[in-house]
Amino acid sequence: MSRYIPATAEDRRRMLEYLGVGSIDDLFSGIPEKVRQKNLPDLPKALPEAEMIRDLRKLAGSNRNADDLPCFLGAGVYDHFIPAAVDSVVSRGEFTTSYTPYQPEVAQGTLQAIFQYQTMVCELTGMEVSNASMYDGASAAAEAAVLAASAVKKSRILWGRNVNPQTRDVLRTYCWSRKLDHTELPAENGRIDAKALESALADGDAAALVVQSPSFFGTIEDLKSLAETVHGAGALLIVSTDLLALGLLEAPGKLGADIVAGDGQSVGNAMSFGGPAFGFIAVSKPLMRKMPGRICGQTVDSKGRRTFVLTLQAREQHIRREKATSNICSNQNLCIVAASVYLSLMGPAGLREIGEQIIAKTEYAVGQLEKTGKFRRAFPGVPSFRETALLCDEPVDELNRRLLDAGIIGGYSIEPRYPDLKNGWLLAVTESRTKEEIDRLAAVAGGDA
Amino acid sequence: MARTMETLFESSRPGRKGYALPELDVPVVDCGSVLEGFCREKAPRLPEMAEVDVVRHFTRLSKLNYSVDEGFYPLGSCTMKYNPKINEAAARMPGFARIHPLQPEETVQGALRLMYDLSAMLAEITGMDAVTLQPAAGAHGEQTGLMMIKAWHESRGDTKRTKVIVPDSAHGTNPASATVTGFGTVEVASDADGMVDLESLKSLMDDSVAALMLTNPNTLGIFEKHILELTETVHRAGGLVYYDGANANAIMGKTRPGDMGFDVLHLNLHKTFSTPHGGGGPGSGAVGVKAELEPFLPAPVVVLRDGRYALAGESERPRTIGRVRSFFGNFGVLVRAYTYIRTLGPEGIREVSEMAVLNANYLAKRLSGIYPLAHRGHCMHEFVLNGGPLKHETGVSSMDVAKALIDAGYHPPTVYFPLIVPEALMVEPTETESRETLDRFAETMEAIAAKARAEGPEAFHDLPVTTPVSRPDETTAARNPILRWQFEE
Numbered sequence: 018m019s020r021y022i023p024a025t026a027e028d029r030r031r032m033l034e035y036l037g038v039g040s041i042d043d044l045f046s047g048i049p050e051k052v053r054q055k056n057l058p059d060l061p062k063a064l065p066e067a068e069m070i071r072d073l074r075k076l077a078g079s080n081r082n083a084d085d086l087p088c089f090l091g092a093g094v095y096d097h098f099i100p101a102a103v104d105s106v107v108s109r110g111e112f113t114t115s116y117t118p119y120q121p122e123v124a125q126g127t128l129q130a131i132f133q134y135q136t137m138v139c140e141l142t143g144m145e146v147s148n149a150s151m152y153d154g155a156s157a158a159a160e161a162a163v164l165a166a167s168a169v170k171k172s173r174i175l176w177g178r179n180v181n182p183q184t185r186d187v188l189r190t191y192c193w194s195r196k197l198d199h200t201e202l203p204a205e206n207g208r209i210d211a212k213a214l215e216s217a218l219a220d221g222d223a224a225a226l227v228v229q230s231p232s233f234f235g236t237i238e239d240l241k242s243l244a245e246t247v248h249g250a251g252a253l254l255i256v257s258t259d260l261l262a263l264g265l266l267e268a269p270g271k272l273g274a275d276i277v278a279g280d281g282q283s284v285g286n287a288m289s290f291g292g293p294a295f296g297f298i299a300v301s302k303p304l305m306r307k308m309p310g311r312i313c314g315q316t317v318d319s320k321g322r323r324t325f326v327l328t329l330q331a332r333e334q335h336i337r338r339e340k341a342t343s344n345i346c347s348n349q350n351l352c353i354v355a356a357s358v359y360l361s362l363m364g365p366a367g368l369r370e371i372g373e374q375i376i377a378k379t380e381y382a383v384g385q386l387e388k389t390g391k392f393r394r395a396f397p398g399v400p401s402f403r404e405t406a407l408l409c410d411e412p413v414d415e416l417n418r419r420l421l422d423a424g425i426i427g428g429y430s431i432e433p434r435y436p437d438l439k440n441g442w443l444l445a446v447t448e449s450r451t452k453e454e455i456d457r458l459a460a461v462a463g464g465d466a
Numbered sequence: 467m468a469r470t471m472e473t474l475f476e477s478s479r480p481g482r483k484g485y486a487l488p489e490l491d492v493p494v495v496d497c498g499s500v501l502e503g504f505c506r507e508k509a510p511r512l513p514e515m516a517e518v519d520v521v522r523h524f525t526r527l528s529k530l531n532y533s534v535d536e537g538f539y540p541l542g543s544c545t546m547k548y549n550p551k552i553n554e555a556a557a558r559m560p561g562f563a564r565i566h567p568l569q570p571e572e573t574v575q576g577a578l579r580l581m582y583d584l585s586a587m588l589a590e591i592t593g594m595d596a597v598t599l600q601p602a603a604g605a606h607g608e609q610t611g612l613m614m615i616k617a618w619h620e621s622r623g624d625t626k627r628t629k630v631i632v633p634d635s636a637h638g639t640n641p642a643s644a645t646v647t648g649f650g651t652v653e654v655a656s657d658a659d660g661m662v663d664l665e666s667l668k669s670l671m672d673d674s675v676a677a678l679m680l681t682n683p684n685t686l687g688i689f690e691k692h693i694l695e696l697t698e699t700v701h702r703a704g705g706l707v708y709y710d711g712a713n714a715n716a717i718m719g720k721t722r723p724g725d726m727g728f729d730v731l732h733l734n735l736h737k738t739f740s741t742p743h744g745g746g747g748p749g750s751g752a753v754g755v756k757a758e759l760e761p762f763l764p765a766p767v768v769v770l771r772d773g774r775y776a777l778a779g780e781s782e783r784p785r786t787i788g789r790v791r792s793f794f795g796n797f798g799v800l801v802r803a804y805t806y807i808r809t810l811g812p813e814g815i816r817e818v819s820e821m822a823v824l825n826a827n828y829l830a831k832r833l834s835g836i837y838p839l840a841h842r843g844h845c846m847h848e849f850v851l852n853g854g855p856l857k858h859e860t861g862v863s864s865m866d867v868a869k870a871l872i873d874a875g876y877h878p879p880t881v882y883f884p885l886i887v888p889e890a891l892m893v894e895p896t897e898t899e900s901r902e903t904l905d906r907f908a909e910t911m912e913a914i915a916a917k918a919r920a921e922g923p924e925a926f927h928d929l930p931v932t933t934p935v936s937r938p939d940e941t942t943a944a945r946n947p948i949l950r951w952q953f954e955e
């Protein structure tokens with residue numbers, strides 16, 4: 018028996034005897050003979066824990082990780098520092114090994130954590146209602162688009178070409194699946210082209226515009242003016258953004274956003290090869306009952322004590338089945354607990370200070386690279402956060418190869434998805450990058466090292 | 467258990483902090499001038515707390531939860547088995563946790579190999595030809611699978627297929643997933659034994675049916691005895707058959723959906739493959755398909771070329787349905803599932819299902835004297851108790867029984883599901899529980915039934931009493947929603 022199974026041979030014998038059957042196989046007699054599996058599955062043989070750990074270390078060791086190589090890659094996932102207290106909390110079995118809080122009396126821990134998380138998301142985004150999380154930023158944006166289409170009863174979704182390409186891929190998949198039309202708007206100097214937007218809205222069938230700010234290129238959009246334009250045409254504004262950036266940037270809700278959806282990896286979740294982290298979605302109150310997924314609310318118990326419960330469940334699949342607003346059930350709960358711990362440790366001042374350090378380090382890094390004479394900003398004069406699109410003198414693959422040889426993970430190569438940005442390089446600078454690392458980056462990239 | 471707790475926002479004090487950043491080692495920049503007019507006017511009201519107080523807050527919160535690490539959690543259909551600790555150690559190795567998804571492929575060969583091997587192992591266990599690991603949860607897997615079914619029909623120019631058939635005993639995600647992929651849902655009735663009624667299914671089949679979604683064993687915990695006829699019926703009418711793998715813990719090493727005629731399936735790695743539920747995620751909804759549907763898998767796909775692992779993206783896979791989320795799925799969850807399968811091996815995988823089924827049958831028989839079972843004969847990995855007679859006799863509902871179980875130190879079974887059994891109590895003990903645990907649980911259930919008969923419903927109304935809060939007022943919660951902390955202005 019494997020070490021995860023307590024039953025002894027004697028237990029098995031006594032249980033079978035109690036059931037009055039000769040063997041375990043008798044319990045499987047409901048499976049038609051024709052499809053009973055004769056042989057064991059063809060899998061590698063079982064490993065004891067010590068050998069498994071050795072094997073895993075070898076496998077993990079064949080990856081080069083950001084503990085050893087300074088990482089200037091972003092494009093949706095960022096190398097931010099995570100205090101040890103975060104993992105200490107989310108490692109607790111009470112959070113890790115509990116189920117969705119359907120029995121509120123024995124799940125107040127998870128429920129209160131969700132309620133507090135919803136509050137933090139509302140504070141950061143400036144919206145009125147947040148749900149308990151989505152899978153990731155890309156699917157959150159797609160669900161937001163579906164929500165908008167259902168709310169305004171129109172069928173076309175607009176988005177900018179400067180939205181993360183993976184988010185656009187997911188938007189396209191969801192639109193195809195839900196029979197929604199879509200139009201991709203060009204970007205002008207790293208921001209949505211206002212003229213193209215106006216002409217797209219003129220058709221009158223647009224349900225919403227999805228705008229990302231900071232955009233895929235790091236550029237910050239003028240949300241207020243976009244909101245006015247979009248609302249003028251009877252459509253909704255969906256803002257895809259990043260929770261860490263909102264420590265410094267104005268809350269989209271204050272600027273006219275109807276739905277804010279994005280990714281939360283940057284606040285307390287490991288890069289982990291792209292998952293798990295979480296997506297978030299927050300809406301204005303009129304859209305509350307169209308929201309996908311779980312929502313936690315405050316109420317009282319039979320003795321009048323403050324109590325938290327999952328609420329507004331009449332939107333959800335386990336009650337409404339085919340009429341549900343979404344099919345989402347499991348979300349990314351443990352990742353929002355991590356985010357809540359992170360945001361509680363940082364507080365408003367910490368989040369702001371991280372943002373300020375990112376801006377200072379970005380300015381420094383871009384300045385050092387510009388000094389080599391081999392790099393220039395792709396969108397000069399447009400404010401950006403954490404990421405900067407640069408144009409290089411050489412093909413990015415060659416540049417990144419030299420950096421990797423020097424022990425540095427270089428920026429993201431933009432050109433494959435944006436052929437007009439020849440030798441485009443998206444450089445992410447988080448607060449984790451040091452002056453020494455940036456200097457080394459500039460030296461190698463400039464060809465001096 | 468601790469008492470009800472202060473929120474973070476009540477504990478917050480201006481000026482406290484729980485962080486220390488390294489001193490800025492580059493010149494200071496005026497953020498206002500860089501960001502122009504885009505800075506926040508008002509700081510977000512996040513908590514301001516010292517590290518110790520944050521840790522204590524969340525530690526106390528955690529103690530308000532019941533968990534598998536604490537005790538028996540027989541929540542039907544959720545497979546709350548023990549989550550081995552080695553899985554957690556594995557996912558936290560820097561070589562897995564600290565890698566960026568867009569790093570050059572040559573620097574992440576170990577991660578790609580893990581995904582490649584996990585896909586192959588899941589394909590072997592289920593009898594499918596290819597597996598994607600991209601979907602983030604079970605419902606996401608259903609959605610992905612149905613998208614592939616839609617794309618497959620479309621690729622054949624078959625555009626009439628607008629309906630998905632779902633049994634009345636199905637999980638709510640099935641019809642909801644059909645809707646979000648643009649299909650209408652048609653319900654097929656269960657027969658007296660709780661199985662899909664073959665004749666009803668036949669009468670529903672025509673060229674508008676895209677697929678049948680089936681959970682097998684079904685939500686009553688019984689294996690569809692006409693499974694081969696069911697899949698054949700759908701295939702003959704030009705439809706495909708989808709396997710909801712929520713109950714796959716019952717069949718590993720004993721039978722394979724791929725051999726039963728299923729074309730597409732999803733597995734909940736957070737159920738069958740022991741990755742923790744995390745209070746509602748992150749999970750993973752890996753999707754397996756037969757060869758005919760392989761071209762439609764979400765991109766990218768991990769491939770092995772000349773001894774190197776690589777990602778084949780959309781440009782190489784013209785028929786892909788596209789992406790369903792960013793990057794490659796919940797990778798950290800995949801590491802845990804991979805570790806689980808490797809530590810079990812072929813014999814261990816089969817033992818999981820054998821013991822899950824033995825435990826379920828043992829407990830079902832122990833309880834059958836108190837509550838009628840919703841099935842006849844042997845069950846698979848779970849079973850449903852009919853709480854109707856007890857309620858009729860004593861006025862004590864299954865929800866009351868659930869609350870009494872909480873006071874006895876258990877997490878209750880799933881209540882009021884499946885919908886086809888009145889006052890349903892759905893019990894899934896899993897393989898990781900000992901005989902003593904099952905015996906004690908059965909004794910508790912007997913005691914609760916005896917109390918119901920002796921004292922009537924009044925004795926249950928105030929339960930639970932051992933928890934930090936008693937039954938919540940859910941009506942008020944929904945009528946006047948308070949969904950975030952209300953700050954005093």
